[in-house]
Amino acid sequence: MAQSKIMIFEDESIIAMELKRKIEGLGYVVTHVESHGEGAVLKVKEAQPDLILMDVMLEGETDGIQAASAIRQVCDLPVIFLTAYSDEITLQRVKEAEPYGYVLKPFDDRELRMMIELSLYKHQMQKELKKSEERFRSVVEHAPTGILILDDAFWILYVNNPFCRMLDYSVKELMGSDFLKLIETEQRSVMGDLFSATRKDGAFLTRHETALIQRNGEKRRVELNGALMTDSREVINIIIQVVDITDRVRLEEQLRQDQKMKAIGTLAGGVAHDFNNLLTAIRGCTDLASRQIEETHPAQLELQEVLTASSRASDLTRQLLAFSRNQPLEFKNIDLNQLIEGLLKMLRRLIGEDIRIETALADDLWLVRADRAGIEEVILNLAVNARDAMPDGGRLLIQTENTHIEEAFTRPQTEVRGGEFVCLTISDTGEGMSIETIDRIFEPFFSTKVTGKGTGLGLSVVYGIVKQHNGWVSVSSKPGHGSAFKIYLDRAEGLVSVPSQNETLHLLKGNGERILIVEDEHRVRRLTDKFLSANGYDVMTAESIVEAGSLFDQEDGRFDLLFSDVVLPDGTGIELADILRKKQPELRVLLSSGYTDHKSQWRMIQEKNIPFLPKPFTLDGLLRAIREAILSHS
Incomplete structure (x- = not known):
């Protein structure tokens, strides 16, 4: 084991030499002996000792206490003071320098050795403790979850950076603040009771779900785990682990929505066969009966009503099947701009004169491989939805553009994927929607319209048809600021497919x-x-x-x-x-x-x-x- 190195600061040369002899006699190495306090830091850096013996009184303007304070600010070294003075003023000044020990002159060899050994041991333990604290801090600061320590009033005593990033605050802003105020209003009293029970009974808080409020007012779904901890003064605090589950909850909700839609689709597909056979017979027999009597016959009106009703029933079945993604589609290469231009005349009749229709169609738009009738139905349904959101008139904008999405910008829990796409955007200046409404708009039969207006299937049909095209729909809206639906369809290669002409x-x-x-x-x-x-x-x-x-x-x-x-x-x-x-x-x-x-x-x-x-x-x-x-x- 290497001998410990000691540096001596002593202004009296005889005492310094005697002290050096004793120190070396005890088995230590004396690196330097200095009599002045000036330049102490540089001298220590040059000597690199393990411990310093510092006389309180030194030659020059800098005494030992000032020199020790300067050394402590730069170097992590144990200092033992040597002095013949033990008055209260000297002791108070020595304390301010935070020494490891204090030995009065003349000193005993055994006392000196004991003080040196204890100081070296204490310093070694403090270094180990510091390393341990640094490791712990590194683990906590690099943890994938938020970690907080709360006092008995649930104020924040400690918070790590991952938690701050989660809510977009700085450590300084959160330290000393009330943790309960970060919890959504509806859950604050519940969480306060849970924390109180944890303090009282020592019970662990395990995987409790709640929502925290970010700086911008948005909510993050989190999972809280908590336990009691006691500090050196026996003060009981609570340590909290915060796991951000926002993406997981969103994915679970999307999965539940898909399962719900799949279940309804299975039901729709199951009844479609019998229902469609019945409708075929009803429509066909009615049509035959209508053809066999004069146009002026009194029964013609009733027969036409039956045909109209059966046609609506057929449309309802077709919409259900489109939503459930079971509708057979015929995919061909389509120029979306041509399709939109061909629909404009119909759209203007459908939308009405009080709503202005504008288009912004990209030049050199890529082709898409799609079912023409299906995409027409998507556009018509979105246009009708926009019309209903603008009862006092407004603007309907239809846009197309080529879009390239980098894989790096996609997220595994969403439908978005990398590649080349044609983006169709239909936006309005209508009433807009809340986040709660956006979360449900693709549910079948969900509608914000008054009873009797609409079936609640329009946007569900859009969802189903776009899904069948291996695409996705993105919705952005705010109450009072209109809505925008973006539909992404895969780019197709090749030429436009020419539709066949029907014979008369x-x-x-x-x-x-x-x-x-x-x-x-x-x-x-x-x-x-x-x-x-x-x-x-x-x-x-x-x-x-x-x-x-x-x-x-x-x-x-x-x-x-x-x-x-x-x-x-x-x-x-x-x-x-x-x-x-x-x-x-x-x-x-x-x-x-x-x-x-x-x-x-x-x-x-x-x-x-x-x-x-x-x-x-x-x-x-x-x-x-x-x-x-x-x-x-x-």
């Missing part, structure tokens, strides 16, 4: 083409048979794969078109089409379904490029789909 209805009638209808719902089967037969087609019907196969064989495969429901009692329409096409490769196929979930086989239908007619369909729509299928080359 008088060209859609048949000319003796033979059609095999396979439908297990007898009302739809009978209606389709009757209508197609009346419009120039030679029709035969079946209700299952087995019956259809038998009929096909009996007729030697002499059919121009197979029109089949996708879901049949003994299989699927796709399976039936594969069976019959092996026997008659030129057979055209048209499939139909009221299902919109996995039972509709929509993905496989798209992969096989089979024409598809969703239920409920109109009779005119049926004629058009039949004619296009017969003329197709699939």
Whole structure:
């Protein structure tokens, strides 16, 4: 073990030499002996001792107490004073220099050795304690959570930087402040009672959720853990750990919302098949009855009312399915600017004259791969929502822009992701929304409108359609400052897809083409048979794969078109089409379904490029789909 090094400050040379001899005799190394206090700091830095023996009285203008004070400010070294004076004034001055010891002259060797050893030991322990405190402080200051110490009145005695950053305050601002005032108003009395119980019973506070108020007034959801701690004076304080769970809570709420929407979507998809079959029969039979009587017949008005009501019911079903993301969509490359310009005339009629519609469409806008009808419905629903938010008129602005989002700016708990997108923004100067309303606007049937106005599905439909496009919606709004909906859609490569032109209805009638209808719902089967037969087609019907196969064989495969429901009692329409096409490769196929979930086989239908007619369909729509299928080359 290395010998301890000692530096001596003594103005009397005889005493200094005697002291040096004694110190060395005790096994220590004397580095320097000085008689003046001036320049003490530089002398100590040069000598680098482990301990200093300092006479109170030194030569020159600087005495030992002044020299020791100057050394203490720069160097962490133990100082022992040596003096022949023990008066009260000298003792008081010595205390101010915070020495490790005080030895009166003449001193005993044993006393001197004991004082040196105790001082060296005390200094070593203090260094270890300081290192430990620095480690503890480093751990606390670099902790991923906030840490506070509160007194018995719940005022802040200590706070770490992570907590300050959490609420955007400085340490200076929070030290000595009332912690309860940082808690949301509704929870302050509850938290005060919990802290009091912790002090009284010593019970741990574990994972208690509350909200803290940031400098800007916004709230952060946090989880508090607390325990008692006792300081050196036996004063009981509370140490609190604060875990910021804002992002976790937001993610959990988003997950609950998605699960809620998925549950409603599953319910909607489950009833869609039967409901759409019923609507097909109601609309078709009503349409047939309307065609069979004169336009002036008294029953025409009632029949038209039935058609209108069934059309609204069909729209409601379609909206539910769009919200639930089960609506079959046909994706093509679309120029969003062209689509918007094509909608403007309709939008102006829909919105009214008291609302000014403005556009800011980006030049060289990227294409998006989207379902045209779906995006049109998104725009229309957002425009109607904006109109209702501006009862006294205002401005509706539709903007498009190309957007590149860096992956570094995305957050894992949100829908935002990196890449190239086309951003569609629809903003208004209306009433705006509160944060609580924004949190619920995409819920189905949630509406801020008076009862009887709207279904509460408009924004849910927007949400569902955008989700089906693998995009997301961002909403910003404040009460009295309008609202802005930003929709992000993936950029598409390639050219714009040109929509096919529909033929006029008088060209859609048949000319003796033979059609095999396979439908297990007898009302739809009978209606389709009757209508197609009346419009120039030679029709035969079946209700299952087995019956259809038998009929096909009996007729030697002499059919121009197979029109089949996708879901049949003994299989699927796709399976039936594969069976019959092996026997008659030129057979055209048209499939139909009221299902919109996995039972509709929509993905496989798209992969096989089979024409598809969703239920409920109109009779005119049926004629058009039949004619296009017969003329197709699939």
